[in-house]
Every structure is written in structure tokens, then in C-alpha cells.
Amino acid sequence: MNMLECTKLTKQYGSLTALDEMDLTLESGKIVGLLGPNGSGKTTLIKIANRLLQPTSGELKIAGEVPNEHTKAIVSYLPDRTYLPEWMKIGELLEFYQDFFEDFDMARAQELLKDLAIPSDRPMKKMSKGTKDKVQLILTMSRRAKVYLLDEPIAGVDPAARDYILRTIIANYEPDALVLISTHLIADVESVLDEAVFLRQGKVILHESIDSIRERTGESVDAYFREVFAC
Amino acid sequence: MKWEFENGRPIYLQMITMLKESIANGTYPPGSRMPSVRDFAIEAGVNPNTVQKAFAELERDGLLHTERTNGRNVTEDQAVLHRLRSSLAEESIDEMLRRLKKLGMNTKEIEELVADRADKNDALEGRPAEGTGEESK
Amino acid sequence: MLGKLIKYDLKAGQRYFVPTYSVMLVLAAVIGISSRFDRNAAGNTNYIFVISTMLFGLLIMAAVILTIYLLVDRFYHNLLGNEGYLMFALPVNTATHILAKIITSLLWMLLGCAMVLLSGLIIAALAMTMDNWYEIMKMIPYIFSRYQFNGDAFMQVVQVLLVGCITVVMGVTRIYASIAAGHLWSGHRILGAALAFIGLTILEVIVATTFDPAGFNTSGVLPLCLYQLVWIVLYGIFTWYVLDRHLNLD
Numbered sequence: 068m069n070m071l072e073c074t075k076l077t078k079q080y081g082s083l084t085a086l087d088e089m090d091l092t093l094e095s096g097k098i099v100g101l102l103g104p105n106g107s108g109k110t111t112l113i114k115i116a117n118r119l120l121q122p123t124s125g126e127l128k129i130a131g132e133v134p135n136e137h138t139k140a141i142v143s144y145l146p147d148r149t150y151l152p153e154w155m156k157i158g159e160l161l162e163f164y165q166d167f168f169e170d171f172d173m174a175r176a177q178e179l180l181k182d183l184a185i186p187s188d189r190p191m192k193k194m195s196k197g198t199k200d201k202v203q204l205i206l207t208m209s210r211r212a213k214v215y216l217l218d219e220p221i222a223g224v225d226p227a228a229r230d231y232i233l234r235t236i237i238a239n240y241e242p243d244a245l246v247l248i249s250t251h252l253i254a255d256v257e258s259v260l261d262e263a264v265f266l267r268q269g270k271v272i273l274h275e276s277i278d279s280i281r282e283r284t285g286e287s288v289d290a291y292f293r294e295v296f297a298c
Numbered sequence: 299m300k301w302e303f304e305n306g307r308p309i310y311l312q313m314i315t316m317l318k319e320s321i322a323n324g325t326y327p328p329g330s331r332m333p334s335v336r337d338f339a340i341e342a343g344v345n346p347n348t349v350q351k352a353f354a355e356l357e358r359d360g361l362l363h364t365e366r367t368n369g370r371n372v373t374e375d376q377a378v379l380h381r382l383r384s385s386l387a388e389e390s391i392d393e394m395l396r397r398l399k400k401l402g403m404n405t406k407e408i409e410e411l412v413a414d415r416a417d418k419n420d421a422l423e424g425r426p427a428e429g430t431g432e433e434s435k
Numbered sequence: 436m437l438g439k440l441i442k443y444d445l446k447a448g449q450r451y452f453v454p455t456y457s458v459m460l461v462l463a464a465v466i467g468i469s470s471r472f473d474r475n476a477a478g479n480t481n482y483i484f485v486i487s488t489m490l491f492g493l494l495i496m497a498a499v500i501l502t503i504y505l506l507v508d509r510f511y512h513n514l515l516g517n518e519g520y521l522m523f524a525l526p527v528n529t530a531t532h533i534l535a536k537i538i539t540s541l542l543w544m545l546l547g548c549a550m551v552l553l554s555g556l557i558i559a560a561l562a563m564t565m566d567n568w569y570e571i572m573k574m575i576p577y578i579f580s581r582y583q584f585n586g587d588a589f590m591q592v593v594q595v596l597l598v599g600c601i602t603v604v605m606g607v608t609r610i611y612a613s614i615a616a617g618h619l620w621s622g623h624r625i626l627g628a629a630l631a632f633i634g635l636t637i638l639e640v641i642v643a644t645t646f647d648p649a650g651f652n653t654s655g656v657l658p659l660c661l662y663q664l665v666w667i668v669l670y671g672i673f674t675w676y677v678l679d680r681h682l683n684l685d
Binding site for chain 1 (some may be wrong): 436439442443446447450513517518519520521523524525526527528680681682683684
């Protein structure tokens with residue numbers, strides 16, 4: 068089914084157009100890469116899907132509904148920053164997620180955190196940036212959600228951690244869910260994706276399956292991306 | 299931990315090739331249980347749908363079959379396995395013939411060269427393993 | 436959901452309040468006990484009593500400042516800072532978020548008052564000698580007979596509490612509305628909030644003096660409460676409107 072649908076979606080900040088009459092339909096059960104240079108509108112799109120921004124015109128729907136508290140219950144969002152309260156400890160964070168999200172899988176989260184070997188009374192502010200990122204990822208992927216929106220999950224992260232993050236995503240996403248990964252690091256992510264969406268200046272210029280791109284161009288999606296977006 | 303794939307071809311096709319070789323050379327022995335799609339995807343660092351496509355293709359070829367107990371097993375049908383080995387060998391040979399023909403060799407030259415190298419290869423393997431220096435990482 | 440939001444807001448605050456109020460209560464005990472010696476001292480100043488009383492005064496001021504700081508910080512950082520990415524991803528509507536923050540602020544104010552009262556009781560309890568207690572025991576039946584602890588007196592206390600709470604909520608919603616207004620001015624959010632707060636305070640004074648310069652004491656409690664409620668509703672709607680329709684984190 069169509070989990071995310073944009074119809075002529077537009078977002079303007081004063082004179083700056085972040086999204087320009089964007090049309091896009093994404094189905095469940097796919098891992099989709101939202102690929103584009105910085106400023107192409109990736110984060111804006113994801114924020115609108117989470118109701119952190121309102122469109123200037125046009126529509127975005129999650130599972131047929133305009134974003135509201137019901138869609139938030141089925142969307143698991145990983146922002147591209149540290150968003151968890153610094154004072155909270157691991158144990159408290161787990162409790163928090165369980166309190167507010169019905170689809171939170173506590174057992175799974177605890178299992179994944181065990182591998183990181185963080186004591187449950189350690190507060191966020193005493194963790195390194197890399198560990199914080201992993202904690203946030205684990206909490207996000209431990210939800211049995213219908214849509215996962217991951218904004219730059221591997222940016223600013225060393226290669227070993229990147230593998231860990233991608234493996235965690237593959238291993239834990241709910242099988243019929245839509246996973247949207249926004250990134251500009253395409254080479255690392257390509258083998259994990261089903262489909263690619265190229266975004267340029269707020270418009271979708273390509274939406275194709277990875278295999279089809281590779282067959283058609285004889286290149287990797289990363290190489291093709293570089294050609295398309297060459298400055 | 300991630301497998302390496304080359305760029306121009308769809309990953310699922312490359313995976314099919316790799317799996318066929320693994321089945322042919324006994325890495326996945328006849329009758330053995332294949333890992334689940336998801337476990338395989340995690341191990342290889344790829345999308346589970348890609349693995350699913352590859353597995354489905356191998357099933358169509360008769361190399362894998364689904365058990366009622368929710369898993370996939372490698373076939374035990376010797377005829378099928380023999381056909382697989384043959385077709386993989388044929389691909390290798392065809393590829394080699396293409397390249398050597400490009401170098402300007404004719405069939406007779408190729409046949410002689412193959413026989414010669416095969417003998418040398420046997421002789422090498424006949425010798426007991428040296429142990430030092432011969433095998434490097 | 437509302438309850439859960441309040442629970443976590445309270446948790447965020449208790450890291451500060453528990454130590455502060457614990458020290459306050461201990462100081463109250465120290466004051467109470469040391470005050471006894473003050474009366475018996477022959478000309479020597481009782482330093483412990485003086486110092487602890489000074490500290491106590493400072494601590495009350497600190498608690499007031501802490502409460503105001505926390506209620507501003509919880510709103511500004513928790514909803515409109517990086518934590519906002521978490522809070523607004525929760526399956527909760529905007530109105531519930533705002534209501535939770537208002538209720539938490541009110542609870543913190545009440546906590547502060549309760550702690551001051553409790554401190555007073557501790558000081559009184561410890562400062563009295565056996566003779567004092569005896570006299571107070573004698574007084575109690577007298578007090579009961581003088582004041583009818585009937586409906587009237589009780590109602591007065593309730594009214595005072597009600598007006599107090601509504602006044603607090605009005606102040607809190609004014610602060611939130613100012614922060615919301617500041618949020619609209621990206622790049623200058625704190626300055627915008629400060630200016631909005633000053634502006635709203637002035638506006639409130641102008642409206643109050645225009646409509647009833649004599650003050651509301653004469654009209655009674657109910658009109659005063661209704662008047663304040665109107666402000667609260669207006670501030671609340673504005674805050675909701677900004678957070679729901681014009682949120683722009685970062």
C-alpha cells in the first residue's frame with residue numbers, strides 16, 4: 068500500500084523554495100534512499116512527514132492521512148542530531164519510549180543495547196557522540212513501526228560504525244514497513260536499498276529501483292548520482 | 299563483514315552467481331539448510347528483497363527448495379548439481395576461449411596449451427605442500 | 436498521555452528541587468533549634484541562628500528563581516530546542532503538550548509554597564519550648580470558639596488558593612506566549628521572546644487599568660478569575676497556534 072504520498076508538495080521559506088511541487092509515492096515493504104546534495108529538500112520533506120513543518124501548499128499523506136498524532140504512532144523518526152534529553156539515563160530512555168510508543172519492543176532494545184555494553188544508569192551526557200548516535204538508532208529501530216524515517220543516519224560516522232548502523236537497520240526494521248533513508252553517502256548505502264529517489268532543488272528528478280538503474284546505466288547508483296549531480 | 303559487489307550489474311544477479319558457485323563447490327553442501335533471507339541479508343549487508351530475489355531464482359532453477367518447516371535447503375538431486383557444475387564450468391571455459399581467441403590463438407593451439415597447463419597443474423598438486431612462503435595470506 | 440508528559444517534566448525538575456528543598460528543610464531545622472539558644476544567650480550573638488536565617492532567605496529566593504528558570508527552560512529547550520524533535524514525534528497533540536507544561540509549572544509553584552510552609556512549621560515546632568507548647572495547647576480551644584470554622588472561613592481560604600493558582604497560570608501562559616512569539620522571529624528567538632514578554636506585560640496593565648481602574652477587589656473574586664481566565668485562554672490559543680502551525684525547529 069502507499070505509505071507516503073506527496074502531491075504537488077511545496078514548502079517556501081520566504082523567497083527560498085525548499086520543496087517545489089513535489090510528487091512522490093512510496094510503498095510499504097521497501098527500503099528507499101532519498102538521495103540529493105545538501106539543500107535539496109531531503110530534511111524538509113522528512114520534517115513535513117513528521118509534522119515538524121507545515122507545507123506551504125500541496126499535500127503529504129502517511130498511510131492516507133495528513134500527519135497528525137495517529138501517524139506519529141506508526142512513524143519512527145531518527146533526526147540527524149542528538150535529540151534525546153542529555154540528563155536521561157539509558158534505563159529512563161527505555162521507559163520513556165515504552166510509555167509513549169505502543170509499538171516499542173523493549174526486549175529488542177535491551178538486547179541491542181547489551182551489545183554496546185552501556186550501564187543502564189549512564190546518562191546521555193556522559194556518552195561519546197558515536198555511542199549517542201547508536202543509542203538513538205537502537206531506540207528508533209526497536210519500534211515495530213510502519214514507516215521509518217532516517218535522516219542522515221551514517222553521516223559523520225566512522226566506517227565500522229556505518230556497517231553497524233546499516234546492519235542494525237536491516238536486522239530490525241519491521242518487514243512490511245517503508246524505510247526511507249536520507250543521505251548523501253550513497254556508496255555505503257546502495258546495497259541496502261530497493262529504490263532510489265534523486266532530489267534536486269526540491270523536485271524529484273528520478274525514482275527508480277536500484278537494479279534498474281544499474282542495468283540501465285551499467286554503473287553503480289553512486290557513480291550515476293555523481294554524473295547526474297555534477298557541478 | 300559486507301560482501302563486495304561490482305558496480306554495473308544488479309546485486310541480486312551477482313549474488314546468484316556467488317551462491318551457485320558456493321553450492322557447486324560444496325560450501326553449502328547438498329541437503330544443508332540455507333540461512334534465512336534476513337540473516338543472509340544482515341551478513342552480506344544487503345537489502346533482504348535482493349536476497350529474496352536471488353533465493354527465488356535459485357529455487358526456480360531447482361538448486362534450492364523450500365521445506366514445510368519454513369526454511370530453504372540445498373537440493374540433494376545429484377543430477378541437478380552435476381548440471382550446475384557443468385554449466386559453471388562451461389561459462390568459465392567459454393569466457394577463457396573468448397579471451398584467448400582475442401589474443402589470436404586458434405582452437406588447436408588452445409587445446410594444446412590447456413593440456414600442457416593441466417599436466418603442470420597436476421604435477422604441482424602431486425608434490426607435498428611446502429608450508430612456508432608458498433601460501434601467502 | 437498528559438499524565439506521562441507531566442511525569443517526565445517533574446522528573447526533569449526533581450534533580451534540582453530535591454537537593455534545594457532538602458537543604459531548605461534542614462536549614463529550617465537548624466534555625467528552629469538554634470533559635471532556642473538565642474533567647475538564653477547572655478549578650479553573645481548566636482552566629483548559627485543569624486547565618487542560617489540569612490541562608491534561608493537566600494534559599495527561598497533561589498527556589499523562586501529556580502522555579503521560574505525551570506518552567507521557562509522546560510518550555511524553551513524541551514519543546515523548541517533539539518529535544519523538540521523527540522517531543523513532537525510523540526503521538527500527542529500540541530494542546531496536550533502545552534497543557535502538560537502549564538500543569539507542571541503550577542505544581543512546581545505549589546511545591547515551593549508547600550516547602551516554605553513546611554519550613555515554617557519545622558522552625559515553629561523546633562523553636563518552641565515545652566512552656567510555649569503548653570500555652571499554645573491552651574489557646575487552641577479558644578481559637579476554635581472565636582472563629583467559626585464553618586463554610587465562610589473555609590471558602591475564603593479556597594478563594595485565596597484559587598486566585599493564587601489562576602494568577603500563577605496567567606503568568607506562566609504569558610511567558611509561554613512570549614516564547615512562542617519569539618519563536619516566530621528566527622535568528623532572534625530569545626530577544627523576540629523578551630520583547631514579547633515586556634510588550635504583553637504592558638498590554639495587560641493597560642487593559643486592566645482601562646477597564647477597571649479601581650481594581651477588582653471591590654467586585655469580588657469571581658469577576659477577577661473570569662478576567663484572568665480570558666487572558667489565559669487567549670495566551671493559550673496563541674501559543675497553540677504558533678506551535679501547531681508555525682513550528683520551525685532549529
